[in-house]
Amino acid sequence: MSLKDRLAREIALTGPLSVADYVTRCLHDPQGGYYATRPAIGATGDFITAPMVSQMFGELIGLWTVELWNRLGAPERVRLVEVGPGDGTLMADALRAARVAPEFLQAVDLVLIEPSPPLRQAQARMLADSDVHPRWVASLDRIEIDAPVILIANEVLDCLPARQFIKTEDGWAERCVGVTDAGELIFGLKKITTGFKRPAFDVEPGQTVEISEQQGVFGRETAALIKAASGAALLIDYGRARPEAGDTLQALRRHQKIDPLATPGEADLTQWADFPTVLEAAIHAGADVTGCLGQGEFLGLLGIGARADRLKAGRPDAASTIDRQLARLTAADQMGTLFKACAIFSPHSLVVPGFED
Template sequence: MTPLARIIAARIRAEGPMPLDEYMRLCLMHPQHGYYSTRDPFGAQGDFTTAPEISQMFGELVGLAIAQAWLDQGAPAPFTLAELGPGRGTLMADVLRATARVPGFRQAATVALVEASPHLRLVQRQRLGEVLHLDSAADLPQAPLFLIANEFFDALPIRQVQRTAQGWAERMVTLDAAGGLALALGAPQPLPVEGPEGEIRESCPEGAAIMATVAGRIASHGGAAIIIDYGTWDGRGDSLQALRAHAYDDPLAHPGDADLTAHVDFAPLAAAAIRAGALASPPEPQGPWLQALGIEARAARLAAAGDAGAAEALDRLTAPARMGHLFKAMAVWTKDSPPPPGFRPLPLRDGPAPQDRSGPAGAGPAT
């Protein structure tokens, strides 16, 4: 058992089965043993590699898209340039470099990073210099907000319910006969949704709450947000997974030593943004979105300048069998302004405004 596994097991023995979101929160953010609290998990030496670590092209195009949204809204000054979960600061560094030639952009921007990990805050300061570090999205300044989030929502704690013959039951973390961590079902509870026996649905109440906060700032003060993550529009099933040393792991096997993530359901995020008074786009596959922003021309220029890895990076970021289809980009923006480049408003043909789908009591929308 890992040190954190022993702590979790002791809590379960004392208090009973633990909801899955509480388990995930401890695994990722426990002050002494949490995954993000104790290490730099990014890149070849970490457990996973994100798009900004693959190529500068990703951050450059995201930055220029945000800058264009700023220009389209009249170049408000001052404004907040924010990122949720910035990792090493690679994406923000590329955004700042790419937007340096946009007149007035850098001068008007206050860079704000929403980061809970003390270790990663140090890494970000080393890379970016003095920035405004915030504990949560609720601390974002009351000002025009232009925000990016790459692989942030997938790391937020989720809850799961499973359909049984007696109704929906929440999946909990408990102990098996040998004292190891195991999944079990709680007591059945009534939920106003149907589903076949055995079906699993997930909810991420924290994600919807954060989106509501961000969209509320945008609706009140102007701005836009670009969210990139892997997931679906209306996903169902068990998507919880663990990554350890660039390989999949059992989510219960190494608490605190493996990254835990789940696929993002974009529909509740869009619903939260719309309820907060902003506009939202449907999720666009990352590959076509980056192509619409000009990544192929940028890769050709880098290759001509001697970047031997540009072609491979282009393929990795845009090919459907790699990151181009599973990863999606979604935008939120203020009413009475055009969407950020590469996005379109949520159209009626995609169905009515996305609705929250019932999940466990107090757990918000379910997927």
Template sequence: MSLRERLEAQIAQAGPISVAQYMTAALHDPTEGYYATRPALGEAGDFVTAPLISQMFGELVGVWAAAAWQMMGAPATVRLVEMGPGDGTLMADVSRAARMAPDFLEAAEVWLVETSEPLKAIQQRRLGEGPRWAASLAEVPGGAPMILIANELLDCLPTRQFVRTAVGWTEQLVGLDRDGRLAFVRNPTPAAGLLPDAAEGAVYEQSAAQAALGALLGGRLARDGGAALLIDYGRDRAGFGDTLQALRRHLKVDPLACPGEADLTVHADFPAVMDAARQQGAEAVILTQAEFLARMGVGLRAEALVAARPDKSPMIGRQLNRLLAADQMGDLFKACCIHSPGWTPPAFEDA
């Protein structure tokens, strides 16, 4: 029985499930979930992330991490953590760039937080046995400052969806149509809780998982010191909209069409993440990806690459445009920094 058939049988017996529950099953079901069985990154896969677009992205994140360590007072031990490390390309680029600061690499204890066994195997082949792996951030030891990076992690965390109707907010659920197939349905009971005012038809997304991660990071950084850099596509202010999408072979498909066979994502809710972190005693600031990379010197890095390989100039120009242009990743993607009080990490000083 396929994952779709199992979900349909479950819903037929117990009733509709939330969008968050559906996302969790589609992405993480142990036998057929997307990340548990068939994550496909890169041009030949289902989607491409910034580290796969250009080495410049990961190199500048590595420069940022080393500079942040120095601004923290160069502690003798620092946990260098990546959550959701994909195929290991970002950490490989971070480590290569950080060679310019050998004392940082000496102090850094590298941890990769990964729940996907297929991706963990790919990471091990790329990075060797140097890093340590954990299934959750809670498994990474505390007691030392932490520098954490996460690229396109928040968008994979499950969210609930609510729709404003003439009688108030109601939750959008995943149920069955007349033919017994997966379909979006509305909960007949108005949603409880405090939801913002909005026009009829508005969709409001609420991710307890994203907020929980913000709180976890905020509490740990406030206690142990350090900084977290979260880069993702999403909003930097509260808003409305249905952002649930499924990608398969770089094309958008119906999110309910093939659970487990496509990557499901939603926009990162940075305001909720930042608020949760601040409530735990941390500080939080945000820039667009274009602003962050520009402040970290991506233009100079591109010039250096072109000088070294003039024949690659057109390709490097295309990569730079994709990372920075407002109609590409530059504005839609945000760089959010959560950090311990009393200092501001590089690039974010006047954000």
């Protein structure tokens, strides 16, 4: 039985699913979830991430980790953690760039957090010949705190879903996934009577507010780890840098947006990162945070322009391709503005590379 049929039967028996619960099932159901069974990342898959756009992205992250390690006092042991490493491209490029500091690589304990069995296999293949051999753990709370932590989370928050609430003329309602008599999945509204905290910003009737408990938990758990071990977590994702309304649920299949209810488990479902919620949770957990920078500005501060020039000098025949990749990562009308970077760090005196101001 397909995941869609199983969800329809479950909803018919027990009632509508929240959007967050629906997305979680579509992504992680053991028998039919997208990441559990058929993740398709890359140009020939369903979506592409920044590390796959150009080697420059992962290389600059690798140099960022080396500089952060130096600012932490170049400890003899450092735990390099990546959450949601995709197919391993980012970490492979980062470790290659980090060869400029052999003593850093000697200090690294590489830990990957990945719930998807197919992606863990892809990461193992990608990193098989790397300078540092990875190990996998199930969650942030399984990471030891006996060494400083440098954590990378690129396009992780958008996989942590949000519930959706809509302001109507009669008050607030939650958007849920129900089922028709014919067995088709359908969006509907469920009246809210208690337990809903109204947003602190203005919302017009008909607008949607997204609230992600999972993103808040991620911010809190990441901050707890960083506070206990010292170090910093770099978060890069597409999303909002200030509280605001908006329906950001989308499904991608073969790089095209499709109906999120059409083929559960067969497309990637995402919602915007809610950076204010994540950073507020981190502060409450006792860590310090930076503000958000656009990805283009952040990569610019790390030196992506100079890196592109060096690549073009070595490969003049690929100059136009490198220019296109640079624009894809940094241009305001591509990934440069919608995608944002921020950091969670401890101690307070630590100056995180790229966020000096």
